[in-house]
Amino acid sequence: MIRRLLRSSVAQRAGAAALIGVPTTFLGYFFIYPLVTVLATGLVGGDQSTNPIVDVLGSPSLRGVAWFTLWQAVASTALTLILGIPGAYVLARYEFWGRRFIRAAVTVPFVLPTVVVGTAFLVLLGPDGPLGIDLRRTVWAILIAHVFYNYAVVVRVVGAFWEQVDPRLTEAARVLGATRWRAFVHVTLPLIRPSVLAAASIVFLFTFTSFGVVLILGGFGLATLEVEIYTQATALLDLPAAAALSLLQLVGIGGLLLAYSRFQQRATGEMRMRAAGDTRRRIRGRADRWIVIGNLLVMAVALGSPLLVLLIRSVRAADGFTLGAYTGLADGDVGALAVSPLAAVGTSLRYAAVASVIAVIVGLAAAAVVAYRRGRTARVFDAVLMLPLGTSAVTIGFGFLLALDEPIDLRTSIWLIPLAHALVAIPFVVRSSVxxxxxxxxxxxxxxxxxxxxxxxxxREVDLPLVGRAALVATGFAFAISLGEFGATSFIARPGAPTLPVAIFRLLGQPGSETFGRAMALSVILMVLTGGVMLVLDRFRFEGRGEF
Amino acid sequence: MLAVTDVRVSFGDLVALRDVALSVPLGSTTVVMGPSGCGKSTLLRVIAGLQQPERGHVDWMGEPIDGVPPHERGFGLMFQDYALFPHRSVGANVGFGLRMAKWDEAAIRARVSEMLELVGLAGYTTRSIGNLSGGEQQRVALARALAPSPRVLMLDEPIGALDRDLRSALMREMRSIFRGLELSVIYVTHDQHEAFGLADHIAVMRSGEILRTGSPEHLWNHPGSAFVARFIGHENVIDRKAAHQLAAAGVIDAPNPMTITPEAVAVSPAPTGPGHVVESRFVTGRYRTTVRVAGVDLLAAASSAMPTGTRVGVTISPEGVTHLERDT
Structure with a gap:
């Protein structure tokens, strides 16, 4: 009896240690260590006599940058929630023809590389665009692009939760005399609040650390902290200032996350979950029809038009429409690339597969710690896990390059890029699983x-099957994120094996309409690829009941 | 034998179990009854190993099992809300414990069919949990708890959520299953009908304490306190205060707490009598008349109706009286 007892408690302890140990080791070596190296290099490496942090805080223009970063992030998050929650409702609760396809399609913008989206919006919101008004270099362009990017976060994160909420709860409220709206405000909203908070926190951090979109659409007038870090580091070569800005950004994000985590732990209750297939209904009556059609229109206009512009650009030449940009992709002689653009597709797929496996293993272990442990361990863990999300991809890539030569030189390893991608994806796995x-x-x-x-x-028998659905969604996210990741990859991609976004970026940097066309064609391929991944994942999702 | 000794559990300021002791004989059904919030569910959780007591211990066959985790105790627990796995079929739910015990597939299949047949759900194996009625879910939960042949089966208000007809049908079925398999059962309920319908032994709980234990017959005849008497269904429970009032009016001889069967309360019209009729109802073939005498309401079995307000004389025949030791 006693030996059995001992054995089980040893196994239990080993399990718990693995749950904490795996994510701790991973994040320690591949995130904290490079990050500390970057900060140390910046703080100690400068030759100024003053402290860079004091300089940064004393500068009115840098304080202005910080303020702009904050308010545009708040505005972007609010706009995205206002548009995204009705969208999540429609895709979670209604069964209609093409639902799965649309669900997959709305995710495409989220995984597009920033360069491509920036360019697409420059065309769309430029003087020659279909709107005919020039919004470039205004905050509107940035907000619109942020909504475009993050709509999928709300639909996916809130929707995955919403479709498992028992619809009888809302029905009970309706029977008790609540209008549709009151039932939503008093019953549904409190029930889905944990997922709304999760989505909002992701969107906020994303827009708070927005880089590519702001760099391209904001010009030099509007800059986030991210853009400023980039400018300080690369254009002004002021590494200590860049490091000081990174440090300030990290401190701010850390504080926000800790507050969020505290709030979330208090707000999350237990709830009966239902299999998703049971909670969806067909469209009945006029109100249903308008809700669905209205939301699909929002998705079509807001998400479809930039993608359409991209598509048209890829087949347009000076003298009409042509597929030349696509047929040219197999050529190996494109100046900026050492390989054919097509080879980049294979490279990206391989990296994405490895990265998503790593992200899901580490992310699920971490999510289990956050979800099942109470108290400070869980809170601190939760906040630390979100840090890669709040840290610029550029900083991560830069840190990899600076730090990962010792004790093991990983800088030339083929594992470097998947590791960086997994690091970027882990917060998503955690957020959607917890x-x-x-x-x-x-x-x-x-x-x-x-x-x-x-x-x-x-x-294995209870949690995993019920959480599995969320885990699968997370895997898809991780895969798609890896396919589209650009910031970190641009630092560490090997010249001979560029990923898709890196290849697109290099092509964009080349003059000539031919290479521009090829960049557009490659962007379309990336778009189709990520959309396809999401579609396949949706097919594999567990919709029915019975054995998982 | 399963024995619980001096077990104490508290949640913050609330003491859920106050040094509870209970012994559960094997091969029979022990019903723990008490009002909601009296700690009876917590007692089951302590026995199952889901709740660690602050002090006291649980012994199985004379050996303490306090450190044994729930999955190694071999005790079955059927939850009040059934806690069926929503992502698994009926068959997979019933076979869960067998899979944990590493039975082979064929044996599991056979056992699952056998159990489903036992609870009257033959052919339900592939059904999904979501489409079952309340009564069907109850049966699946029972089959799931029975399948691994638990050393002790615990049931927490297993039929409380169901309607009355279904309750009595299921009660009959459970009784025959428990007897047929010679199970050791601990059954928790707040319902006296369930308790007396199923129990070999009854323990009455209140506010974290066990007040009285015994066979149904013994408990009925010797409830000990006014609280227990009321709770197990005695209809005229006279506590000390009421006894004083009745004795002063000359209805009873001595001012001691007691219970009186309705049949022992004789009521006759008397214009100058000390009591009057409060109401007279026709229930299950007989009249049940409530008379108020000396400020105390007494229920009397009567053969004919009496108009409300009728002045009456009341006499108590001593063979219907059970003396109580105290009020609570």
Whole structure:
């Protein structure tokens, strides 16, 4: 009896240690260590006599940058939620023809490389665009592009949760005399609040650290901290200032995340979850029809038009329409690339596969710690896990290059890019898994225990299948993020094996309409690829019931 | 034998179990009854190993099992809300414990069919949990708890959420299953009908304490306190205060707490009598008349109706009286 007891507690402890150890080791070596190296290099490496942080804080223009960064992020997040929550509702609750396709399609903007989106919006919102008004270098262009980017975050994160919320709860409110709107405000909204908070936190951090879009659409007049860090580091070569800005940004984000995490832990209750297929209904009546059609129109206009502009650009030449840009992709003689643009596709797919596996293993372990542990360990862990999201991809790539030569020289390793991509993707895996993990009822675990399941079996048999859906969504995200990741990759991509976004960027940097066309064609391929991944993932998703 | 000794559990300021001791004989059904919030569910959780007591211990066959995790205790627990796995079929739910015990597939299939047949759900194996009615879910939960042949089966208000007809049908079925399999059962309920319908032994709880234990017959005849008497269904429970009032009016001899069966309360019209009729109802073939005498309401079994307000004389026949030791 006692030996059995001992064995089980040893196994339990080993399991718990692995859950904490794997993400801790991974983040410690591939995130904290490079980050500290960057900051140390910046802080100690300068030759000024004053402290760079004091300089940065004393500069009115840099304080202005910080203020702009904050308010545009708040505005972007609010706009995205206002448009995205109705969209999440429609895709989570209604069953209609093409739903799966649309669900996959709205995710495409999210995974497009910033260079491509920036260029697409320059065309769309420029004087020659279909709107006919020039919004370039205004904050509107930035806000619109941010909504375009992050709409999918709200639809995916809120939707995945929403479709498992028991619709009978809303029905109960309706029967008790609540209007559709009041039922939403008093019943549905409090129920989905954990996922709305999760989505909002992701969108905020994303827009707070927005780089490519602001750089391209904001010109030199409007800059976020990210852009300023980039400018200080690359244009002005003021590494200490850039490092000081990074440090300030990190401190701000860390504080925000800690507050969010504290709030979320208090706000998340347990709830009966239902299989997604059960909660969706067909469109009935006029109100339903308008809700669905209205939202699909928003998606079509807001998300479709930039993509359409991109598509048209890829087949337009000076003398009409042609597929020349696509047929030219197999050529190896494009100046900026050492390989054919097509080879970049294979490179990206391989990296994405490895990166998503790493991200899901590390991310799920971390999510389990955040979800099942109470108190400070969980809170600190949660905040630390979000840091890669709040850290600029550029900083991550730069840090890899600076730090990962010792003790193991990984800088020339083919693992470097997947590791960086996994690092970028892990916060998404954690954010989308934690709310679902927390919502699995304690009763079910206890039932499993009284039926003879040890803690590991309980996790495998009860938590995993219920959380699996969220994990699959997370895998898809990780894969797509890896396909589109640009900031970090631009630092560490090997010249002979560029990824898709790097190839596009290099092509964009070349003069000539031929290479520009090829860049557009390659962008379209990337778009189709990521959309396809999402579509395939949706097919594999667990919709019915029974054995998982 | 399963024995709980001096178990104490508290949640903040609330003491859920106050040094509770209970012994559960094997092969029979022990019903723990008490009002909601009395700690009876917590007691089950302590026995199952889901709740660690602050002090006291649980012994199985004379050996303490306090450090044994729930999955190694071999005790089955059927939850009040069933806690069926929503992502698994009926068959997979019932077979869960067997899979944990590493039975082979064929044996699991056979056992699952056997269990579903036992609870009257033959052919439900591939059904999904979401489409079951409340009564069907209850049966699946019972089959799931029974399948691994638990050493002790615990049921937490297993039929409380169901309607009355279904409750009595399921009660009959459970009784025959428990007897047929010679199970050791701990059954928790707040319902006296369930308790007396199923129990070999009853323990009455209140506010984290066990007040009284015994066989149904013994408990009925010797409830000990006014609270227990009321809770198990005695209809005329006279506490000390009421006894004083009745004795002063000359209805009873001595001012001691007692219970009186309605049949022992004789009521006759008397214009100058000390009591009057409060109401007279026709229930299950007989009249049940409530009379108020000396400020105390007494229920009397009567053969004919009496108009409300009728002045009456009341006499108590001593063979219907059970003496109580205290009020609570």
């Amino acid at each position: 709310p679902v993990m927390r919502s699995v009822r304690t009763r079910l675990r206890e039932a499993a225990a009284t039926l003879g399941a040890d803690p590991l079996q309980t996790w």
